[in-house]
Amino acid sequence: MEQLLKINQLTIDQEKYEQIDHNVLWLAKILEELQDHTDPEGDVSHPSETSFLEAKLKLLKKKSNALKDHLIIRGTVNTSYHTQCVRCLAPARETLKVDFSACFLHHSFKQQEEYHDITDIFCDGELMELYFYNKNAVDLYEYIHEQIFLNVNQRPLHNTDCKGLCPICGFNLNLGKCIHARK
Ligand SMILES: [Zn+2]
Numbered sequence: 045m046e047q048l049l050k051i052n053q054l055t056i057d058q059e060k061y062e063q064i065d066h067n068v069l070w071l072a073k074i075l076e077e078l079q080d081h082t083d084p085e086g087d088v089s090h091p092s093e094t095s096f097l098e099a100k101l102k103l104l105k106k107k108s109n110a111l112k113d114h115l116i117i118r119g120t121v122n123t124s125y126h127t128q129c130v131r132c133l134a135p136a137r138e139t140l141k142v143d144f145s146a147c148f149l150h151h152s153f154k155q156q157e158e159y160h161d162i163t164d165i166f167c168d169g170e171l172m173e174l175y176f177y178n179k180n181a182v183d184l185y186e187y188i189h190e191q192i193f194l195n196v197n198q199r200p201l202h203n204t205d206c207k208g209l210c211p212i213c214g215f216n217l218n219l220g221k222c223i224h225a226r227k
């Protein structure tokens with residue numbers, strides 16, 4: 045599935061289901077970014093078997109007098125990736141599931157006053173996030189990247205009671221106490 049989803053290639057009112065994973069290049073890029081440069085198993089450009097990123101997408105193009113051609117994306121992203129404990133720098137694993145739904149209107153709507161200050165829109169029976177598409181295409185990479193990184197755990201821990209490193213000597217306090225430990 046291409047990163048740029050062409051609106052004009054979709055049929056109105058016909059829901060399309062897509063299931064994709066990190067074998068798709070632009071999802072591999074996101075997985076690589078999640079693993080940052082901290083992947084303890086080395087080469088992040090070839091995610092190991094245990095790391096994955098998959099997206100299930102339901103695409104529905106609609107047309108109405110008020111909204112013209114618009115695209116509804118509903119979906120879920122599931123990922124599991126290697127990272128690093130923020131306290132002791134040991135390898136850590138994070139899993140993340142994000143559900144989302146959005147309605148994409150043509151970018152010309154952005155110019156209209158009533159769309160200036162809103163971030164949600166009632167569309168196809170539910171309130172969903174409002175986005176705009178340019179040049180008849182939705183950039184799926186940009187959209188899914190945003191959905192994931194808004195929800196990423198910024199402070200992963202290898203273990204919820206990780207004691208971290210001594211701020212003075214850097215000793216790993218999970219392994220015992222250094223001379224700076226109180227008591
Ligand atoms: Zn730790």
Ligand SMILES: [Zn+2]
Binds near residue numbers: 213214
């Ligand atoms: Zn110390």
